Amino acid sequence: MWKPNRQSNQPLYQQIADDLERRISYGEFPPGSVLPSERKLAEQLEVNRSTVVLAYSELRALGIIDSRSGSGTRVTKYKWGATPKHPPNWHRYAEGGSFLPNLPFMRRIREALGQNQSLIDFASGELAADISPVEEINILMNENHYTEYLGYDNPQGFVPLRQELVNYLSQYRDIHTTDSSILITSGSQQSLYLITQCLLSPGDAVAIEDPSYCYSLPMFQTAGLRLFRLPVDHKGVRPEDIRTLYKKHRIKMVFINPNFQNPTGAVLDNERRIQLLDVASELGLPIVEDDPFSLTAYEGAPPPPLKSIDSIGSVLYIGSFSKIAASGLRVGWMVAPHSVIERLADARQQMDFGLSVIPQRVAAQFLKSPYFVPHMDRLRMHLLYKRDLLIKALQKELPDLITFTIPQGGLHLWCKIIPKINDSKLLEEAIRRGVIFVPGSVYGSDSGYMRFTYARPKAEDIGSGISKFAAALRDVLS
Amino acid sequence: MWKPNRQSNQPLYQQIADDLERRISYGEFPPGSVLPSERKLAEQLEVNRSTVVLAYSELRALGIIDSRSGSGTRVTKYKWGATPKHPPNWHRYAEGGSFLPNLPFMRRIREALGQNQSLIDFASGELAADISPVEEINILMNENHYTEYLGYDNPQGFVPLRQELVNYLSQYRDIHTTDSSILITSGSQQSLYLITQCLLSPGDAVAIEDPSYCYSLPMFQTAGLRLFRLPVDHKGVRPEDIRTLYKKHRIKMVFINPNFQNPTGAVLDNERRIQLLDVASELGLPIVEDDPFSLTAYEGAPPPPLKSIDSIGSVLYIGSFSKIAASGLRVGWMVAPHSVIERLADARQQMDFGLSVIPQRVAAQFLKSPYFVPHMDRLRMHLLYKRDLLIKALQKELPDLITFTIPQGGLHLWCKIIPKINDSKLLEEAIRRGVIFVPGSVYGSDSGYMRFTYARPKAEDIGSGISKFAAALRDVLS
Numbered sequence: 001m002w003k004p005n006r007q008s009n010q011p012l013y014q015q016i017a018d019d020l021e022r023r024i025s026y027g028e029f030p031p032g033s034v035l036p037s038e039r040k041l042a043e044q045l046e047v048n049r050s051t052v053v054l055a056y057s058e059l060r061a062l063g064i065i066d067s068r069s070g071s072g073t074r075v076t077k078y079k080w081g082a083t084p085k086h087p088p089n090w091h092r093y094a095e096g097g098s099f100l101p102n103l104p105f106m107r108r109i110r111e112a113l114g115q116n117q118s119l120i121d122f123a124s125g126e127l128a129a130d131i132s133p134v135e136e137i138n139i140l141m142n143e144n145h146y147t148e149y150l151g152y153d154n155p156q157g158f159v160p161l162r163q164e165l166v167n168y169l170s171q172y173r174d175i176h177t178t179d180s181s182i183l184i185t186s187g188s189q190q191s192l193y194l195i196t197q198c199l200l201s202p203g204d205a206v207a208i209e210d211p212s213y214c215y216s217l218p219m220f221q222t223a224g225l226r227l228f229r230l231p232v233d234h235k236g237v238r239p240e241d242i243r244t245l246y247k248k249h250r251i252k253m254v255f256i257n258p259n260f261q262n263p264t265g266a267v268l269d270n271e272r273r274i275q276l277l278d279v280a281s282e283l284g285l286p287i288v289e290d291d292p293f294s295l296t297a298y299e300g301a302p303p304p305p306l307k308s309i310d311s312i313g314s315v316l317y318i319g320s321f322s323k324i325a326a327s328g329l330r331v332g333w334m335v336a337p338h339s340v341i342e343r344l345a346d347a348r349q350q351m352d353f354g355l356s357v358i359p360q361r362v363a364a365q366f367l368k369s370p371y372f373v374p375h376m377d378r379l380r381m382h383l384l385y386k387r388d389l390l391i392k393a394l395q396k397e398l399p400d401l402i403t404f405t406i407p408q409g410g411l412h413l414w415c416k417i418i419p420k421i422n423d424s425k426l427l428e429e430a431i432r433r434g435v436i437f438v439p440g441s442v443y444g445s446d447s448g449y450m451r452f453t454y455a456r457p458k459a460e461d462i463g464s465g466i467s468k469f470a471a472a473l474r475d476v477l478s
Numbered sequence: 479m480w481k482p483n484r485q486s487n488q489p490l491y492q493q494i495a496d497d498l499e500r501r502i503s504y505g506e507f508p509p510g511s512v513l514p515s516e517r518k519l520a521e522q523l524e525v526n527r528s529t530v531v532l533a534y535s536e537l538r539a540l541g542i543i544d545s546r547s548g549s550g551t552r553v554t555k556y557k558w559g560a561t562p563k564h565p566p567n568w569h570r571y572a573e574g575g576s577f578l579p580n581l582p583f584m585r586r587i588r589e590a591l592g593q594n595q596s597l598i599d600f601a602s603g604e605l606a607a608d609i610s611p612v613e614e615i616n617i618l619m620n621e622n623h624y625t626e627y628l629g630y631d632n633p634q635g636f637v638p639l640r641q642e643l644v645n646y647l648s649q650y651r652d653i654h655t656t657d658s659s660i661l662i663t664s665g666s667q668q669s670l671y672l673i674t675q676c677l678l679s680p681g682d683a684v685a686i687e688d689p690s691y692c693y694s695l696p697m698f699q700t701a702g703l704r705l706f707r708l709p710v711d712h713k714g715v716r717p718e719d720i721r722t723l724y725k726k727h728r729i730k731m732v733f734i735n736p737n738f739q740n741p742t743g744a745v746l747d748n749e750r751r752i753q754l755l756d757v758a759s760e761l762g763l764p765i766v767e768d769d770p771f772s773l774t775a776y777e778g779a780p781p782p783p784l785k786s787i788d789s790i791g792s793v794l795y796i797g798s799f800s801k802i803a804a805s806g807l808r809v810g811w812m813v814a815p816h817s818v819i820e821r822l823a824d825a826r827q828q829m830d831f832g833l834s835v836i837p838q839r840v841a842a843q844f845l846k847s848p849y850f851v852p853h854m855d856r857l858r859m860h861l862l863y864k865r866d867l868l869i870k871a872l873q874k875e876l877p878d879l880i881t882f883t884i885p886q887g888g889l890h891l892w893c894k895i896i897p898k899i900n901d902s903k904l905l906e907e908a909i910r911r912g913v914i915f916v917p918g919s920v921y922g923s924d925s926g927y928m929r930f931t932y933a934r935p936k937a938e939d940i941g942s943g944i945s946k947f948a949a950a951l952r953d954v955l956s
C-alpha cells in the first residue's frame with residue numbers, strides 16, 4: 001500500500017491529497033462513495049490524524065469530496081459527474097516547482113517598498129535617481145538614431161557592446177580579453193544564476209564568503225549546492241580556509257567579491273590575493289569574482305580585480321553597470337574561457353532568448369561617450385558625501401549602540417548593534433516609522449547586524465531616516 | 479570499497495577520475511606513488527578496462543598523474559608538490575550542471591548562421607528586418623525624452639506597459655484583465671521557462687502538442703517533466719486525448735498553441751475549443767495557451783484565444799511582440815491568477831532581476847502610438863506575399879516531392895517530403911548550398927518533415943533559396 005514519502009519536499013498532507021485524488025480519478029472511490037474516516041486513514045498511512053484532516057480539507061476546497069456530519073466523507077458528484085466545472089488549484093501550483101522563493105525578509109522588504117513609496121530606502125542595493133546618468137542616456141538615445149535590425153540578438157550579447165567592454169576592461173580593470181570571451185548578462189544576477197545552474201550539479205560543494213550577499217540569493221539552494229563559509233575579516237577571506245574546505249568537502253568553486261565586499265565593504269588584502277590565486281591554481285579550483293563596486297573607490301586608484309593578476313586562468317570574472325550607472329539597464333558581463341561562455345550562452349537562450357538589443361546599444365554608447373568619465377567622478381563624489389552624511393547621523397543618533405568600519409568604496413555600510421536585538425521586530429518598527437534597511441541575517445550573519453545602503457536614499461533624507469531608525473531601535477530595546 | 483554509480487548521469491570514467499583525484503588529494507596516493515594498473519583497477523571497480531583507460535587519460539590531462547612505460551602510472555609531484563599550477567578543468571565544468579544543452583540540430587543551425595551571414599534563412603522563427611517597425615521605434619525613441627528613473631523595475635514589469643497591455647488585450651484579443659494580473663517577460667520563452675521551473679515539479683507529467691515547437695526547447699526535460707503527446711490534425715488537438723492522458727498519466731498541465739500553431743499552422747477548431755475547456759475545467763487542469771501569431775491572420779478576423787472564452791479560469795495566457803513586431807524588444811507577457819504571477823515574478827527576480835525598463839517603455843509607446851495599426855496591416859500583407867512566394871517556388875521546384883497545407887496566418891510553412899529522406903544529410907547539403915531550414919524532428923515529428931519560416935528571408939531571396947533547397951534535396955535523394 002502507498003505511504004507518503006517523508007523525505008519529499010512536498011508536505012505529507014499534500015501527498016495524501018494527491019494520492020486520494022488519483023485513486024478517486026481512477027475509479028477506486030466512485031462519485032458518492034464514502035472515504036475512510038480520518039482516524040482510520042491516519043492509521044493506514046502512519047501519520048497524525050491532523051495530517052489527514054488537512055488532506056481532506058484540501059480535497060474539500062477542490063470540490064472533490066464533501067463531509068456531512070453523521071454520514072462521513074464522500075466523493076462528490078460535482079467533480080466527476082456531469083456538471084463539474086472548477087478552475088485548477090492555482091495556489092497549489094504556485095507552491096510547486098523546485099525553484100525556491102526569495103527569503104521572507106527580502107519579500108517583506110519588497111512588499112513594504114511597494115506599499116509605501118515614501119519609505120526612506122536604505123534597503124535597495126542601487127543608486128539614487130540623481131546619481132544615475134539619466135540625462136546622459138536621454139541625450140545618447142536622441143543623438144543616435146535607432147536603425148539596427150531588431151531581431152534576436154547574438155546569443156553572447158550585442159557585438160558592439162562586447163567590443164566596447166574589451167576597451168573598458170583593459171583601461172579600467174587591467175583585464176585583457178577578447179569580445180568572444182565575453183557574455184552579456186542581465187546584471188551580475190544572471191551571471192550567477194547561469195553559473196549555479198550550468199556549471200555545478202546538485203550536491204556540489206561551494207565556498208561563499210561569510211557574510212555575503214550570496215546568502216540572500218536562494219538560487220544556490222535551488223541548484224542543490226552545499227554552501228561552506230569563508231569568514232571575511234577586515235582584510236577579506238583567508239586563503240588557507242579555502243584549502244581546508246577543499247580537503248574536507250572537496251569544494252568545486254569559490255565565490256568572492258574582493259573589492260568593497262557586499263555587505264561588509266572589506267577589500268581583500270594584496271598578499272591574500274596572491275595566496276588565494278596560488279591555492280586556486282594548485283587545486284584547479286575556479287574562483288568566481290564578482291566585481292561591481294571597484295570603480296566607486298572614493299579616493300585613489302580602484303583596487304585591481306583578482307582577474308588582472310590571474311596568470312593561470314582560474315578566475316571567472318563578473319561585472320555590471322548596475323552599481324556604477326543604472327540597474328535599470330540590466331547590463332552585466334562575464335569574462336570566461338570559451339567553453340564556459342558557449343555553454344552559458346546556450347542555456348541563457350533557453351531561459352529568455354537573450355537580452356534586448358536596445359539597452360545594450362545604449363550601454364555601448366555610454367561607455368564610449370564623453371559622459372562616462374565625468375559621470376564616474378560625480379558618482380564617487382556623491383557616494384562619499386552620502387557615506388559621510390550617514391556616518392554623521394549614526395554617530396549623532398546612536399553613538400553608544402552601533403559600531404561599523406568606514407567603507408572606502410561601494411554603496412553600503414555594514415553595522416553591528418551592540419545590545420542584543422530582535423531583527424524582525426526592529427525591521428517592522430522601522431517600517432512603521434518610515435525607514436527600511438536589510439537585516440544582516442539575510443547575508444548569513446547572526447542577528448544584530450544590518451546593511452544600510454547610503455547610495456539609494458536622497459541625501460536630504462539620510463539624516464531624518466537615521467532619526468527614525470534610532471527611534472525604532474530605542475523603542476525595540478526599551 | 480567505492481564503486482561507480484551506473485544510474486548516475488555522469489559517465490563512469492569521470493566518476494572514477496573524480497574518485498581517484500579525491501583519494502590522491504586526501505593523501506591515499508601521495509605524490510610519486512604508483513597507482514593500480516588499469517587492468518587491476520578495472521577488476522576492482524567492475525568496469526571495462528577501456529573505462530579506466532579514459533579515467534587515467536583524464537587525470538593525465540589534468541597533470542595529476544603521469545605514465546611512463548615500464549614504471550606504471552604515478553601521482554605527479556606537479557599537482558601536489560611545490561610548483562603545482564594549473565587552471566580548472568573548464569571543459570568539465572561546462573559539461574556539468576543540470577541544465578540540458580540545446581538540441582544538436584538547433585546548435586548546428588545557430589553555428590551555421592553565425593559562420594555564414596549570406597545563408598538564406600528559413601530557420602529563424604522571426605520577422606525580416608524590412609517588416610520590423612524599426613523606423614517607427616526610432617521615431618518614438620526620439621520623440622519621447624527618456625527621463626524616468628533607471629532603477630530596478632517593478633518585479634512584475636513596467637507598470638505603464640502593463641496598463642497598455644490591458645487595453646491591447648481587451649481590444650485585439652477579447653481578454654479582459656487587470657494590470658496586476660500581467661507579468662512582463664523576456665518573450666514567450668521566459669514565460670514558458672518560468673512555468674516549467676516554478677509551477678511544475680520534477681516527475682510531473684504534462685501534455686504537449688505533437689508536433690510542437692515545445693520539443694525544440696530542452697527546458698521541459700531540464701525541469702524533469704514527463705512529456706505526453708497530443709496529436710495535432712488539421713483541426714488542432716483532440717480534447718478527448720487530454721482526458722485519456724489525464725486518466726493514464728495524471729497530467730498536471732497542457733501546453734497549447736491554438737492559433738496558427740508552430741510548426742503546423744493549424745487553427746484549433748471552434749467546437750474543440752469548447753470541449754477542451756470543458757475537459758480542463760472538469761479535471762481542474764491548467765491550460766497554458768501560447769498565442770503569438772493570431773494577429774497575423776491574413777484574411778478576416780484573427781481567431782480568438784481560448785482565454786477569451788475561458789469562463790472558469792483554466793487558462794494561463796502567454797503573448798509576445800516577437801512575432802508581430804520585433805523579437806529584439808524581448809517583450810512578452812503572461813496573464814494569470816495573482817498567486818501565479820507573484821510566484822513567477824519572485825523567481826524571475828532571482829534569475830535576472832527583471833527586464834530593462836527601456837525596451838518596455840518603447841513597447842508601451844508603440845502600442846498606443848498611431849503606428850501600431852498601420853504596422854500590423856503592412857505586416858499581414860508582407861507575410862501573405864511571402865507565403866505565396868514560397869508556395870509558388872515549392873510548386874515550381876518540387877511539385878512531386880513535397881506536400882503541405884497552406885497556412886492562413888503565422889510565419890511558417892510545414893512540409894512533408896514524400897520520399898524517405900535523411901534529415902541530417904539534407905540539412906548539411908542545404909547549408910553547403912547556401913540555404914537553411916529546421917528539420918521537423920526538432921518539433922517531435924518523424925524524419926521527412928521540415929519547417930520553412932517565410933517571414934525571415936528577404937522576399938527576393940525566397941525563390942533562389944528554394945532553388946538551392948531543391949537542388950540539395952535532389953542531390954540527397956539521388
